[in-house]
Amino acid sequence: LPQEFELARPVLQTIEAAGYEAYFVGGSVRDTILGKSIHDVDIATSAYPEEVKRLFKRTVDTGIEHGTVMILDHGTGYETTTFRSESTYTDYRRPDQVTFVRSLAEDLKRRDFTINALAMKENGEVIDLFDGLADLAAKQLRAVGDPEQRFHEDALRMMRAVRFASQLDFTIVPETLEAIADHASLLEKIAVERTQVELLKLLQGQAPKRGLAAFMTTGLWQYCPEFVGHRASLKDLSERLEAGLSSETAAWTLLTTQFSLATSQIGTFLKAWKTANQMITDVQATTTAARLLLERDLLAWEVYQCGADRLAIANEVAVILGAADREPLLATQWTELPIHSKKELAVTGRDLMQAGVQPGPQLGADLKTLEQQVVRGELPNDAPTLIAAIQ
Ligand code: ATP
Ligand code: MG
Numbered sequence: 001l002p003q004e005f006e007l008a009r010p011v012l013q014t015i016e017a018a019g020y021e022a023y024f025v026g027g028s029v030r031d032t033i034l035g036k037s038i039h040d041v042d043i044a045t046s047a048y049p050e051e052v053k054r055l056f057k058r059t060v061d062t063g064i065e066h067g068t069v070m071i072l073d074h075g076t077g078y079e080t081t082t083f084r085s086e087s088t089y090t091d092y093r094r095p096d097q098v099t100f101v102r103s104l105a106e107d108l109k110r111r112d113f114t115i116n117a118l119a120m121k122e123n124g125e126v127i128d129l130f131d132g133l134a135d136l137a138a139k140q141l142r143a144v145g146d147p148e149q150r151f152h153e154d155a156l157r158m159m160r161a162v163r164f165a166s167q168l169d170f171t172i173v174p175e176t177l178e179a180i181a182d183h184a185s186l187l188e189k190i191a192v193e194r195t196q197v198e199l200l201k202l203l204q205g206q207a208p209k210r211g212l213a214a215f216m217t218t219g220l221w222q223y224c225p226e227f228v229g230h231r232a233s234l235k236d237l238s239e240r241l242e243a244g245l246s247s248e249t250a251a252w253t254l255l256t257t258q259f260s261l262a263t264s265q266i267g268t269f270l271k272a273w274k275t276a277n278q279m280i281t282d283v284q285a286t287t288t289a290a291r292l293l294l295e296r297d298l299l300a301w302e303v304y305q306c307g308a309d310r311l312a313i314a315n316e317v318a319v320i321l322g323a324a325d326r327e328p329l330l331a332t333q334w335t336e337l338p339i340h341s342k343k344e345l346a347v348t349g350r351d352l353m354q355a356g357v358q359p360g361p362q363l364g365a366d367l368k369t370l371e372q373q374v375v376r377g378e379l380p381n382d383a384p385t386l387i388a389a390i391q
Contacts, residue, residue, distance in 0.1 A: 001124050002032055008041050011056075011073050011080075012122035018055055020047035021104060022080075023119035023127065030115050033126070033136055034168070043071075043080040044119065046102045052080055066098050083107035092155045092189040105129055112150065112157045113164065114142045139170045147179035155186035158220055159198035166202045166211025166244070180218040187223035192274050195224060203251035204244045212238035225272035233258045241320060250313045252279065253286040257317055263288065282310065289314035294323045303333045304340070304375045338374050338381050345371055346383045355387045366390050 001009075005024060015022035026042040045052060049069050053059045058072040067082035084098050085106045101107065104119060104127065111117040114132035126133065130144050141161055143150045151158050158180045161172055172180070187195065202211040214220075216238055221227050227234065237258055245251040252275070256266045263284050270280045289306045292298055293314055303311065311330045319325050339345055347370065349363055357363050370386050373379040379389055 002038060004028070004038055004041050005032065005120070005124075007074065007076060008043070008078055009122050011071055011078055012043065014055055015043075015045050015047055015052070015080075016122065018047070018051075020045055020051065021083075022047070023104065023121060025107075025119050026111075026116060029118045029120045029126070030132075030136065032120070033118070033133070041076075041078055043078050044083055044104070044107055045080055046083055046104070048082055048100055052082070067100055084110070086110045086153070092152065092186050109144060111144055112154075112160055114144055115140075115164075115168075115170075117144050135173075139168070140173050141165060141168075141170050141176060142173045143176045143179065147176045148182065151179055151183040151186065155183065156190050156194055156198070158183060158187060158218070159190070159195055159202075162211045162214045162218070162220060163198040163202045163205065165214050166205030166208045168205075169207035169210060171210075172214055177214065177218065180214075180220065184219040185223055187220055192225055192272070196273050196275070199224065200248050200251050203241075203254065204246070204248070206244055208241045208244050209238055212241060226269045230259050233260075240322075246316060247313065249279065249282050249286060249310075250316050252283045253290055253313055253317045254320060256283055256287045257290045257294075257321060261287070286310045286313045286317070290317040290321070293318035293326060294321060297326065297329065298333065300333065300337060300377065301372055301375050303330065304337055308334050338377060339371075342367075342371055344381070345374060345386075346381045347386045351383060351387065352390060355391060357390060 008024070012022040012024070022043055022045040024041060025044040028038040028041045031038045047055070049064050049067055052069045052071065056071050056073070060070040060072065060077070062068050062070045062079065067084050069080050070077045071080050082100045083102060083104060083106060085101050086098060108117045108119060108129050114130040114135045117130050118132045119127040121127070135142050141164055143157070161176065161180060164170060165172055202208060202215065205211055212234065216235055221231070221234055237254070245254060252270065256269060261269055266284050266287060267280050270283060285306055289298065289302065289311060292302060306314065311334065312327070315325065315327050315330055345367070349367060352363055352366060353359055357366060370379065370389065373389070374381045374386070379385060
């Protein structure tokens with residue numbers, strides 16, 4: 001058992017000692033069997049939330065209406081969810097009601113894919129009711145139960161399928177893939193924020209080609225905001241994207257650059273995806289730089305304006321889209337800049353006013369000129385020279 005499970009064993013043992021069942025479930029079980037590192041340990045139990053809370057000193061009601069209580073133990077939080085069955089779905093999103101049940105089998109049945117429907121006992125024994133182990137070994141994603149019904153119940157599962165295909169480098173079995181193709185349009189019912197999470201994970205996964213190929217063939221792409229009209233660009237990406245992007249900013253930049261979006265269109269595009277405003281600012285800068293890198297080396301002023309972190313992202317994206325890798329050159333250009341921000345300029349607005357420049361728009365323009373000249377190496381960064389230059 002991995003260290004994370006060893007540490008959590010006493011939590012399961014406490015629940016079991018009180019006469020309930022408790023198991024490790026979800027991604028942590030899947031990833032442990034795959035030999036991957038795990039991030040969070042999820043627990044499923046037959047105990048009702050109030051019963052769980054009675055057993056532990058420190059708990060937090062993180063989602064008590066769906067049966068989830070976080071148990072705090074030695075500085076770690078364990079999301080512990082009561083076994084539940086999800087009955088009728090009318091809006092393709094959320095079950096109309098969550099029913100707590102005492103049976104593990106009921107709980108596993110409502111999970112999305114067989115590889116996500118495994119449970120593990122405190123002693124490491126695996127409960128595998130849907131042949132998830134066989135699918136793990138065959139590197140396959142298969143919906144639990146009737147795929148048509150499962151995607152009809154919750155359309156987000158279709159995006160999860162293509163996301164896992166990329167993250168795990170798994171194939172989606174034909175029956176499941178066909179059901180996604182048949183229900184792709186239901187993705188429109190899902191909140192963009194949730195679709196966004198899956199798209200970004202897909203683009204950052206280890207086999208994005210695979211995830212994107214499924215995203216394209218099933219038609220899911222057509223039901224994503226602002227993707228209409230970009231079929232050829234997306235198809236091209238699905239053929240060239242050998243490795244996952246290193247960050248969310250890089251993932252967005254890849255799309256905006258590949259879609260040839262102008263700076264103002266990037267705002268519209270990312271707003272449709274409901275990203276944070278900071279993301280829009282970042283992606284506008286990285287896209288501008290990536291586009292230049294596809295054409296030529298950057299000038300000192302362009303390097304300065306973009307900044308080291310954004311340059312790395314722009315270069316990553318430009319390389320994917322066929323540019324030469326300029327990472328070493330950009331790193332040198334950045335290091336060799338005489339200044340790295342306006343704060344490092346040897347004069348301030350106040351210095352210029354003391355030297356006789358009138359306050360007003362001209363002052364700002366003068367400062368900008370000096371900043372550019374220093375960055376380009378046309379003037380040394382020392383106060384007397386800069387003041388003399390302005391006078
Ligand atoms: P990750 O490594 O990204 O956390 P995960 O499989 O743990 O992957 P979560 O979103 O954390 O994914 O969900 C935990 C578990 O809950 C899943 O493994 C699956 O069993 C179940 N689950 C999550 N979302 C759904 C869904 N939309 N429909 C059915 N089951 C789901
Ligand atoms: Mg998880």
